[in-house]
Amino acid sequence: MLNDIKNENVLFIDVETVPQYKSYEAVPENKKKFWDHKASLLSKSEEQTAELLYERAGIYSEFGKVICISCGYIKPLDGTPQLHIKSFHGHDERSVLTSFTDMISKLSPSWYLCAHNGKEFDFPYLCRRMIINGLPIPIMLDLAGKKPWEVKHLDTMELWKFGDYKSFVSLDLLADVFNIPSPKDDIDGSMVRKVYYEENNLERIVEYCTKDVVTLTQVLLRLKGEPSIPADQIKIT
Secondary structure (H helix, E strand, O other): OOOOOOHHHEEEEEEEEEOOOOOHHHHHHHHHHHHHHHHHHHHHOOOOHHHHHHHHHHHHOOEEEEEEEEEEEEEOOOOOOEEEEEEEEEOOOOHHHHHHHHHHOOOOOOOOEEEEEOOHHHHHHHHHHHOOOOOOOOOOOOOOOOOOHHEEEEHHHHHHHHOOOOOOOOHHHHHOOOOOOOOOOOHHHHHHHHHOOOOOOOHHHHOOOOOOOOOHHHHHHHHHHOOOHHHHHEOOO
16 A cells, blocks of 8 residues: 555656757758658647657657656654755766666665656656666666566556546646645746757756656655645755
């Protein structure tokens, strides 16, 4: 049961990704044909060309890359739970993934990974990009040979569905439903590519990713029927 999982044994994560190249024109010709084919499957009208659709390339692990992984964990201090958040970020994807892997590889088997839509996006995306970068998949992410009850992955979107798979529920919507004040007041996911490539502002993306981890943590606590962590007990390093 969800309430049997200790909050102190959950690592909350959020991943931000962008297309591997700044624009469709910058994609090498030998790779462009693969995006052209992908775009033909995504396009819903003649106006949705491969060039226009390329801004969405970041959500596909074959065409995108990881630029930030924010992680949070709850640690009590004098009986008061505190949320500590650390981000791994940079332009060198392999370095970002390596730093993240080094951290989670040190966690004991009692820990869980938690993300919103993590089972459909964050977890498999990370695994694929690790393989592409020639990195081993850490035990916490490796599903090979594991029975369902041995996989310690929590997905707040899946938890909220209660077995109903008819629709996608955003993290922001859940936060609103639970009256959780959203700390995000700057950008949204659709703007990450522009902020990264056109504004060259990675720090802005890191801040956005960090705020998602705060919201994710508060949502899981509410799903467990527990109070939110006060803003003054959130520590970002």
